[in-house]
Amino acid sequence: MEPEKVRAPNIRDVARLAGVSYQTVSRVLNDSPSIRPETRQKVLDVIEAVGYRPNQAARALVTSRSRTIGVLTSQSAHYGPTTSLNAIETAARDAGYRLSVTTISTADYASTRAGLDYLMSQSIEALVVIAPQVRVFDAIHELSVGVPFVTLESTGRDPGHSLSVDQTEGARLAVRHLIDLGHSEILHISGPQDWIEAEARMQGYLQEMNEAELRTRAPVLGDWTAHFGYYAGLELLRFRDFTAVFCGNDQMALGFMHACREMGLTVPGDISIVGFDDIPEAAHFLPPLTTVRQNFVEIGRRAIAVLLGELGGQPDQNHTPITPELIVRASTSRVVVR
Amino acid sequence: MEPEKVRAPNIRDVARLAGVSYQTVSRVLNDSPSIRPETRQKVLDVIEAVGYRPNQAARALVTSRSRTIGVLTSQSAHYGPTTSLNAIETAARDAGYRLSVTTISTADYASTRAGLDYLMSQSIEALVVIAPQVRVFDAIHELSVGVPFVTLESTGRDPGHSLSVDQTEGARLAVRHLIDLGHSEILHISGPQDWIEAEARMQGYLQEMNEAELRTRAPVLGDWTAHFGYYAGLELLRFRDFTAVFCGNDQMALGFMHACREMGLTVPGDISIVGFDDIPEAAHFLPPLTTVRQNFVEIGRRAIAVLLGELGGQPDQNHTPITPELIVRASTSRVVVR
DNA sequence: GGAAGTCGTGTGAACGGTCACATCGCGGGG
DNA sequence: CCCCGCGATGTGACCGTTCACACGACTTCC
Secondary structure (H helix, E strand, O other), X not given: OOOOOOOOOOHHHHHHHHOOOHHHHHHHHOOOOOOOHHHHHHHHHHHHHHOOOOOHXXXXXXXXXXXEEEEEEEOOOOHHHHHHHHHHXXXXXXXXXXXXXXXXXXXXXXXXXXXXXXHHHOOOOEEEXXXXXXXXXXXXXXXXOOOOEEEOOOOOOOOOOXXXXXXXXXXXXHHHHHHHOOOOOEEEEEOXXXXXXXXXXXXXXXXXXXXXXXXXXXXXXXXXXXXHHHHHHHHHOOOOOOOEEEEOOHHHHHHHHHHHHHOOOOOOOOOEEEOOEOOHHHHHOOOOOEEEEOOHHHHHHHHHHHHHHXXXXXXXXXXXXXXXXXXXXXXXXXXOOO | OOOOOOOOOOHHHHHHHHOOOHHHXXXXXXXXXOOOHHHHHHHHHHXXXXXXXXXXXXXXXXXXXXXXXXXXXXXXXXXXXXHHHHHHHHHHHHOOOEEEXXXXXXXXXXHHHHHHHHHHHOOOOEEEEOOOEHHHHHHHHHXXXXXOEEEOOOOOOOOOOEOOEOHHHHHHHHHHHHHHOOOOOEEEEEXXXXXXXXXXXXXXXHHHHXXXXXXXXXXXXXXXXXXXXXXXXXXXXXXXXXXXXXXXXXXXXXXXXXHHHHOOOOOOOOOEEEOXXXXXXXXXXXXXXXXXXXXXXXXHHHHHHHHXXXXXXXXXXXXXOEOOEEEOOOOOOOOOOO
């Protein structure tokens, strides 16, 4: 009569064993208020005994709520995005949401569209975008996802959907620090032109230099890697017409320091260097790197808070940018008068 | 008559508009062979026109196939795991699977169990474990997940489920390199004792030292961070009774080099240092770090290949460990005879 | 020329939950 | 005393898809 089915127990199996109706079991699962404590306990016992697990697919089907938050991220093992993503995962899970993450390898329109398509096919309820390229943003606005979304970077154009560390302010802190140390010939090695953060940091550099009435020069467009910083350094240091460099991130700063060393220059004696991000290793570069710290965890947490607020009908969440912090270490020093 | 429903179009809507039955639409979606090309095209046109998306929940419900692979990972922004995870995501998506990732913050039994519970409640079809602590492994074996799984690290006990770079061999390469350079007093700074990789690398160190009949000493147990490498270095360098250090990863090596510099020692002049992992920055440390490279992408790809093989009934996949590669840079040199 | 097999398509049932509503016993107020 | 309200529980329908099976037309073969 009972052929030991391989099928997992369902709500009706539980109901039968507990001697109640399936609806009562459902009520227990969704802890409905009007249920007798002893009935609830009986049901819970059976659930425990048979190892019953509610079927998420069935639940999602009938409620048309997937309880999934989509994450669109660009393929990279960078410290910042990864840290934020971890925070997002934790916050989402705590709130009873699961995550569907998809990475896009290239930042073009088609790739973004494919990623978004994939996420929408999971019927996500909200979306977090950690893909910091301008083109991805354009694609997102154009495709007009039908769900609440936030981006972890800010173009400044869409304050209602962005949530970010104030990159421009961070860059200004860095450059101001160099100016305060007496530097006037300051170079900027930027990230790729189509990265939002690269653009914002470059703006910060230009603004601060202009306010101090210092000569700016065309920023060097890099690719965030230590390799680039190294080769750019080798090239740029042939003409030593600058005393300080503001690098778009810590990795490029590391590469630049490597180049300095190879060219027989000391940091900060000959060249002062500032990075951006404060990756955990930055404190142990030789010399320890002066840099700008961003709170990636806070960004991730807030992203989920904002989305949950919107899903819960409270759209007026805190969108104020987080201010970054200048961490002064040993890669910068007062300019020496020759 | 058509009150512009907010409801997303379903398969019957498409069928009605295309003038076919819903089953025909289903067949088109699952590209069944026996369907007339013009019928298929008609259906595809309607799908495109109304922006129809199959409901994954409904599909999962009826097929009882979630097409989801679970990933249990420990909360960290380390380069290796992140890189592997990216590869896993890509490989899984290409194979038509989605990922459900959950991170565990602490490596204890309860936390692992909770993470696994969470994943099982998503009715995952397979599992990848990137949580490299021994206790997590114990928990997994004990809980006996009911699905195919692989771990991205190897304890050596469960060759059928593991898939890894041969850490022991990597460590031996590193140590042999130091021995070949004439070093005999070689220190090992290990990762945390409960990490599988730390243990394996330590074994490699001990084996190679023993074979060369060199004196080993108790490895220093670190926490993978550059900070630890730094403070350990400051402490250890007070007694300069060694000429070389094999660090469990690149970050600790970086911290150790920092300490050397601070103590007035040069690398590799006074101390030779080898790291592990070959993170992208390692080539630009000062000096560039000699280290052991692991192919994290390959590991991730193979994990999915193995799981898909098992799901498809071909369980005899390639489990041979991947051999790591020694990258010799400038942080090691022949020992100087005083 | 009719039976058998193929191709293309349609119909009913099922997956495992939740929702809306019905039902039943019981206590209290008019 | 009866009816109303309420707390606790049960019943039917439905979410959107796939599966098993049925069915009609057309080809093929003896």
